[in-house]
Amino acid sequence: MKALILTDCKCLRYQDVAEPQVGPEEVLVAVRACGICGSDVHGMDGSGGRRIPPLIMGHEAAGTIARVGANVADFQEGDRVTFDSTIYCGRCHYCRQGLINLCDNRRVLGVSCSEYRRDGAFADYIAVPSHGLYRLPEEVGFEQATLVEPLSVALHALRQTSVFQKDTAVVVGVGIIGVLLVQCLKAAGCGQVIAVDVRQDRLELSRRLGADKALKADETDVPGEVRAATGGRGADLAFEAVGVAQAVNTCIACLRKGGSLALIGNLSQTVDLPLQAVVTRELALFGSCASCGEQPAALDMIARGAVNVDALISAVAPLSEGASWFERLYAGEPGLMKVILVP
Numbered sequence: 001m002k003a004l005i006l007t008d009c010k011c012l013r014y015q016d017v018a019e020p021q022v023g024p025e026e027v028l029v030a031v032r033a034c035g036i037c038g039s040d041v042h043g044m045d046g047s048g049g050r051r052i053p054p055l056i057m058g059h060e061a062a063g064t065i066a067r068v069g070a071n072v073a074d075f076q077e078g079d080r081v082t083f084d085s086t087i088y089c090g091r092c093h094y095c096r097q098g099l100i101n102l103c104d105n106r107r108v109l110g111v112s113c114s115e116y117r118r119d120g121a122f123a124d125y126i127a128v129p130s131h132g133l134y135r136l137p138e139e140v141g142f143e144q145a146t147l148v149e150p151l152s153v154a155l156h157a158l159r160q161t162s163v164f165q166k167d168t169a170v171v172v173g174v175g176i177i178g179v180l181l182v183q184c185l186k187a188a189g190c191g192q193v194i195a196v197d198v199r200q201d202r203l204e205l206s207r208r209l210g211a212d213k214a215l216k217a218d219e220t221d222v223p224g225e226v227r228a229a230t231g232g233r234g235a236d237l238a239f240e241a242v243g244v245a246q247a248v249n250t251c252i253a254c255l256r257k258g259g260s261l262a263l264i265g266n267l268s269q270t271v272d273l274p275l276q277a278v279v280t281r282e283l284a285l286f287g288s289c290a291s292c293g294e295q296p297a298a299l300d301m302i303a304r305g306a307v308n309v310d311a312l313i314s315a316v317a318p319l320s321e322g323a324s325w326f327e328r329l330y331a332g333e334p335g336l337m338k339v340i341l342v343p
Contacts, residue, residue, distance in 0.1 A: 002123065002320070003056045003119075003122060005056055006053045009044065009046040010046075011053075014322065017056070017123070025071050025129055025131070026129055027069060028065070028066045028126075028127050029061075029125065029128060030066040031121050031126055033316075034060060035058075035339070036322075037176075040058065040326075042267065044057070044330065052117070053112075055120075056110065057110040059111075060085070061149075062080070063081065063126075065079045075130055075135075080136040081133045082133075082146075082148050082149075083133050084134075084149075085108055087118065087128075087132065092105060101289050134299060136299065145299075145302075147176075147180075147309040148302065150176045151184075151302070151309070152291035153264070154177050156289075156291040157181065158185065160287075164189075167191055167236040168193075170222075170239070170255075172239065172240050175242075176338055177265075179202065180312075182195055183307040184307065187307065192229065193212055194254075196215045197216070197217060198217050198218045203215070208311070230256070233256040234255050237255075239264060243265025243267035244265070244271065247265065248271050249272075252277055253274075258281070258282050259281075260284040262288050315340070317339065318341070
């Protein structure tokens with residue numbers, strides 16, 4: 001089969017590889033579409049330590065089942081599916097509590113690090129455990145289904161906090177996860193959503209998709225604007241979807257006393273934290289890792305049109321042209337959000 005392989009840092013090649021072996025509890029999925037995630041783009045230069053070459057990246061995918069393992073009874077060939085990007089064991093302490101994203105034996109599709117290597121979906125075929133599969137509703141196409149993974153991440157972050165009507169929420173970093181959060185917050189009844197970013201094109205998209213205010217972080221006193229919009233109190237909720245110190249500190253500065261912050265981004269391994277502000281204002285900080293069974297809700301929201309994923313798709317291109325699209329995304333080309341590769 002053909003696959004797009006990270007053969008060296010910042011070097012992608014489209015070439016022949018062996019077809020994956022299918023275990024008794026797995027299925028072989030013929031990939032019909034796979035989105036390029038920001039983590040793939042940031043990780044392809046080796047800086048994150050989680051995309052060690054050689055590797056087939058890609059974890060936002062959908063397709064049709066081409067083959068089922070001997071012990072798979074719930075799915076059959078031809079089923080249209082997407083799948084969890086997290087491979088979990090189902091047996092450890094955390095899995096037995098339903099916390100599959102915290103599995104002691106967790107593996108992520110398209111990730112290679114010091115602990116493990118698991119090829120992903122930038123290929124004709126991928127083998128995945130059947131317990132992580134989700135059937136696509138008729139209303140959801142393969143390209144739309146590539147957004148199920150990031151939408152489930154946004155929904156999981158939302159579950160870490162409590163949203164009430166008339167709440168004000170600040171989303172710092174409105175890439176794919178952030179702009180999906182904007183839509184999810186509005187769908188959940190949040191009274192006011194404020195989007196924050198340094199890129200004007202992303203702020204404009206956020207406004208079109210429901211943000212009540214859009215603040216350019218490098219040109220605006222963001223905490224001051226948030227206080228002005230909340231009677232001087234500050235936001236009830238904040239979501240950090242970048243993973244750098246400045247964005248984290250902006251979120252903290254925007255929150256009211258007793259407010260909550262969900263930390264989603266993790267570009268930086270460590271950040272400086274204004275500890276006294278967190279303690280004296282009794283702020284609640286929540287880590288939010290991947291997703292934990294939110295895919296059915298994500299599929300339902302896409303099928304009903306409760307979130308607009310089509311507006312996020314910038315381009316659909318052949319997998320054979322993937323290297324050039326990675327280069328454009330890595331360079332930060334304006335206007336590009338989600339690029340989908342099709343084998």
